[in-house]
Amino acid sequence: MTTNSVSQVATEAALRAKNVNVYYGSSLAVRDVSLDIFKHEITAFIGPSGCGKSTLLRCFNRTNDLITGARVEGKVMFQGTDLYAKDIDPVYVRRRIGMVFQKPNPFTKSIYENIAFAARINGYKGDMDELVENSLRRAALWDEVKDKLKQSGLSLSGGQQQRLCIARTIAIEPEVILMDEPCSALDPISTLQIEELMKELESRYTIVIVTHNMQQASRISDKTAFFNAEAVGAGNKVGYLVEYGDTEQVFNEPIEQATQDYVSGRFG
Amino acid sequence: MTTNSLPPDPNNLWQPSRGLNKWVERAVIWLFGLFAIISVATTVGIVLSLLFETIEFFQVVSLWNFLTDRQWTPLFSNPQYGILVLLSATFLTSLIALLVAVPLGLLSAIYLSEYASPKLRKWLKPALEILAGVPTVVYGYFALLLVTPFLQLFIPQLGGFNALSAGIVMGIAITPLIASLSEDAIYAVPSALRDGSYALGLTKRETIFGVVLPAALSGIVASIILAVSRAVGETMIVALAAGLNPRLGLNPFVPVMTMTAYIVQVSLGDTPAGSIAFQSIFAVGMTLFLLTLIFNIISFWFVRKFRETYE
Numbered sequence: 001m002t003t004n005s006v007s008q009v010a011t012e013a014a015l016r017a018k019n020v021n022v023y024y025g026s027s028l029a030v031r032d033v034s035l036d037i038f039k040h041e042i043t044a045f046i047g048p049s050g051c052g053k054s055t056l057l058r059c060f061n062r063t064n065d066l067i068t069g070a071r072v073e074g075k076v077m078f079q080g081t082d083l084y085a086k087d088i089d090p091v092y093v094r095r096r097i098g099m100v101f102q103k104p105n106p107f108t109k110s111i112y113e114n115i116a117f118a119a120r121i122n123g124y125k126g127d128m129d130e131l132v133e134n135s136l137r138r139a140a141l142w143d144e145v146k147d148k149l150k151q152s153g154l155s156l157s158g159g160q161q162q163r164l165c166i167a168r169t170i171a172i173e174p175e176v177i178l179m180d181e182p183c184s185a186l187d188p189i190s191t192l193q194i195e196e197l198m199k200e201l202e203s204r205y206t207i208v209i210v211t212h213n214m215q216q217a218s219r220i221s222d223k224t225a226f227f228n229a230e231a232v233g234a235g236n237k238v239g240y241l242v243e244y245g246d247t248e249q250v251f252n253e254p255i256e257q258a259t260q261d262y263v264s265g266r267f268g
Numbered sequence: 269m270t271t272n273s274l275p276p277d278p279n280n281l282w283q284p285s286r287g288l289n290k291w292v293e294r295a296v297i298w299l300f301g302l303f304a305i306i307s308v309a310t311t312v313g314i315v316l317s318l319l320f321e322t323i324e325f326f327q328v329v330s331l332w333n334f335l336t337d338r339q340w341t342p343l344f345s346n347p348q349y350g351i352l353v354l355l356s357a358t359f360l361t362s363l364i365a366l367l368v369a370v371p372l373g374l375l376s377a378i379y380l381s382e383y384a385s386p387k388l389r390k391w392l393k394p395a396l397e398i399l400a401g402v403p404t405v406v407y408g409y410f411a412l413l414l415v416t417p418f419l420q421l422f423i424p425q426l427g428g429f430n431a432l433s434a435g436i437v438m439g440i441a442i443t444p445l446i447a448s449l450s451e452d453a454i455y456a457v458p459s460a461l462r463d464g465s466y467a468l469g470l471t472k473r474e475t476i477f478g479v480v481l482p483a484a485l486s487g488i489v490a491s492i493i494l495a496v497s498r499a500v501g502e503t504m505i506v507a508l509a510a511g512l513n514p515r516l517g518l519n520p521f522v523p524v525m526t527m528t529a530y531i532v533q534v535s536l537g538d539t540p541a542g543s544i545a546f547q548s549i550f551a552v553g554m555t556l557f558l559l560t561l562i563f564n565i566i567s568f569w570f571v572r573k574f575r576e577t578y579e
Contacts, residue, residue, distance in 0.1 A: 066466060095469025105460040108483040117478060118468035165464065172468055 013077075014039045014176055014206040015060050015097075020074035022055050022064065028232070029055050031240045032074075035225055037176075042202055044217035044247065045210045047227035048267065052239025053210045056227075057178050059083075060208065061097035062090040078176075095122060098174035102181040104161035106153030106168075111136075111145050114153040115168045122172050131171055139167035140197050159190025166197065170205070177201070179209040183216065195220050214263060217247065224250040226259045318557060321550035328544050334551065340514035340525070342534075342545040349548055351555055353516045357431065357524035361506050362499035364435025364520060365442060369495055372439070373446025374488065380447070381454040382476050393451065400444035408508030411437035416509065429511030429523035438505045442495045449494065453487020454480060486574035493567035497560045503528035527552050 015037035022030040030052035037043050037060075045053035055064070062083060064070040076083045083093055107114050115132045124131060132149070136142040141163040145156070153164055162182060169177055179198075183191040198207055198220055211217050217224055225244040229237040243250060243259045254260045261267055326334070329349050337350025376396065380389050415433040420426045426433075457480050465475040481488070511523025512533055525533075534549045 061467065063463065063467065066463065091466075091469055091471050094467055098469075099463075099467035101460060101463060101467070103460055105458070105464040107461060107464065107479050118465070118470060121470055121474055121478065122468075168468065 012039050013037065014079065015208070016075075016077040017056070017059070018075040018077065020056065020059060020072065020076060022052065022059060023069075023071040023073070024067070025069040027236050028238050031238050033241045035241060035244050037206060037208055038223065039206050040202060040204075041222040042198060042207045042209060042220055043223045043225065044221035045208065045225050045227060046212075046214060046217050047239070047242075047262070048229055049212075050237040050239065051227035051229040053225075053227045054180050055239070057180055057208060057210050058099075060176070060178055061094045061099055063094070063099060065090050095172065096174050097176040097178060098169040098172070099178045099180065100162070100165050100169055100182045103185050104158055104165055106156070106161050106164050109153060110150050111153050111156070111164060112149040114164055115171045118168060119171050124172075135167040135171035136164075138170055138201070139163045140193060140200075141167055157190070159186050159193060162186060162190065162194060163197065166194070166201075170201065174205070176206045176208065179207065181210050181212060184212060191216070214251075214265075218251050221247045223247060226250060226254075226256075226262060228258050228262070315557070318550055318554050321547050322554045325544065325547040325551045329548075329551075338516050340516075340530075342548050343539075347545065349551070350516070351527075351552065353514045354525060354527040354530055354552060355555070356516055356518060357506075357510070357514075358500055358526040358528070360431045360518050360520060360524060361435040361438060361502075361510055361526055362496060364432060365439035365499045365502075366492070366496065368436050368439025369443045369446050369499075370492060373443045373491075373495070374450055376443070376447040377450035377454055377488075378476060378481075380451045382472070382480070393448070396444050396447055399440075400448070402441070404441060404502065404504035405508070407437050407441045408434075408505040411505055411509035423521060426521050427511065427523050429509060429513075430521050431510050431524045432520040434506045434508075434510035435520065437509065438499055438502050441502070441505065442498050445498060446491050446495050449491030450484070450488045453484040453491070456487070457483045486571050489574070490567045490571045493563050493570070497563045497567075500559055500563070501528065501556060503532060507532045527556050531556075 013036040016035075018034050020030065020033045021028060033052075033056055045057060047053050058064045059072050059076050060078075060083070064072060072084055078093070078097065082088070107117065109117060112132055115135050116128050119131055120128070133142060133146075136145060141160060144160060145151075145164075148155075153161065156164060162185075166177075166182075183194050186194065195216065198209070201207060209217075209221065223245065224247040226242045227239050228242045229239050232238050243254060243256045245255075250259060251263050254263060334349050334351050336352070337348045338352065339348040339350050340353035341348045380393055380396075384392060411433045412429075415437055416426065416428060416430065419433055423432075461479055461483055462475055465479040466472075470478065506526045507529040510526060510529060512525050512529060513523040514525045514530070515522065530552055531549045534546060539546045
């Protein structure tokens with residue numbers, strides 16, 4: 001795949017945030033973020049702790065709804081539809097916009113069932129064995145687990161567990177995969193495997209990844225959004241978008257001074 | 269007093285009397301050890317006295333007759349000791365109790381842990397646990413004087429003493445046990461598992477029944493087995509409300525006599541100590557002891573085998 005062909009299909013926005021504010025209770029956590037996430041690209045959110053990058057990520061599939069007191073203002077659009085419109089059921093949103101979490105969280109079921117479970121409930125009618133095998137293959141885990149599909153998902157190593165979580169996410173064929181620091185609990189070799197996997201998944205899915213690791217962002221992402229945090233009042237921090245653009249540009253010729261300072265390691 | 273072989277302390281400020289402390293430490297170990305031994309020795313003593321009396325009992329009544337006779341008539345001139353009679357009553361009342369307590373306890377546990385707001389949970393759970401503190405004699409009278417007459421409105425053939433109302437009330441009595449222990453198990457399931465399930469487009473109900481309950485299974489089953497032990501050993505409610513008629517069968521509408529109720533009847537009656545009828549309560553007690561022991565072992569094994577470890 002050449003860069004050229006990517007940019008041709010990537011003109012359409014999969015997700016669009018417009019003037020998004022996120023509150024936890026009465027305190028503002030994310031202030032006025034507007035950005036577009038493009039189809040079949042990997043978009044990285046980087047920034048220091050408390051800059052709201054994970055919070056913003058969770059807006060895109062309404063996982064913020066699960067936190068009591070969380071409130072989203074502004075518009076979050078998915079292919080032109082407002083995800084927070086009154087008639088939208090968050091269950092359907094999450095069905096199409098999957099998420100992989102910071103800590104691997106396989107279910108207390110067999111490796112096979114970890115993948116088959118959600119597919120079955122979501123009404124998958126085809127050959128389940130085939131779906132499990134394909135998903136595990138695409139998550140680069142098949143060769144390691146094909147002889148022990150009946151074993152518990154928790155018996156795997158941390159890196160394998162995370163790939164299992166990715167496999168179960170792609171098994172239900174979402175359009176977007178949100179990844180919240182998917183490698184922060186993993187060793188460097190597992191991290192590399194996940195990164196390679198993401199590059200392979202890019203052709204079929206739109207991927208948004210939050211990462212603390214700037215090298216990771218520069219290695220794998222097409223676009224990078226840099227967020228920063230600002231102290232407000234007593235101990236509260238509010239995050240805002242500083243700069244968003246092609247990863248090359250953000251890392252090599254950042255427009256904002258804060259971005260320059262962050263990517264060159266002067267703070268964060 | 270032993271000497272301290274460390275180099276002298278330059279700041280020679282405090283001089284605690286470490287010599288005395290050493291003796292206190294030693295005395296404490298002996299004292300606590302003694303208390304521990306007393307409780308263990310008591311248990312051993314109970315088991316031994318059960319065992320000896322049981323052996324004496326089985327020198328007169330054969331084990332085969334004990335296990336196969338279909339009558340329990342220890343006070344007749346031609347006594348028969350068929351434990352199945354008492355066992356069937358214990359089984360019946362415990363089964364009814366579980367049919368009440370398992371759904372009630374599990375559903376309250378799920379509600380408390382997954383649906384109730386933190387505020388509601390904060391006072392509802394202790395309130396539920398208070399139910400467990402009600403003396404069982406109160407439950408017994410509740411069954412006899414309220415539940416039975418109420419049930420008789422719908423089931424005219426129901427006896428004044430019967431297994432049904434005793435079982436139902438016993439179920440209410442053990443519901444808090446199941447609810448409280450299961451709630452702990454469900455609450456302990458990491459929220460990361462719930463998030464993972466929601467992120468796959470599953471609803472709350474699908475998440476609870478598909479992900480959370482399977483993850484809490486070992487704790488839930490352990491709580492149920494513990495409740496079975498309680499039901500089998502429960503005495504006051506069945507002695508008061510189920511009647512004292514040894515009868516083989518599983519008819520819940522008639523008076524029956526459980527193992528525990530029989531022990532109460534003989535212990536409180538004027539059966540002479542040393543007679544075979546008197547010794548029979550030890551054989552029954554032994555059966556009861558073995559039953560609950562088996563349940564506890566199953567529960568222990570189950571928890572060990574199926575407990576999920578996170579991280």
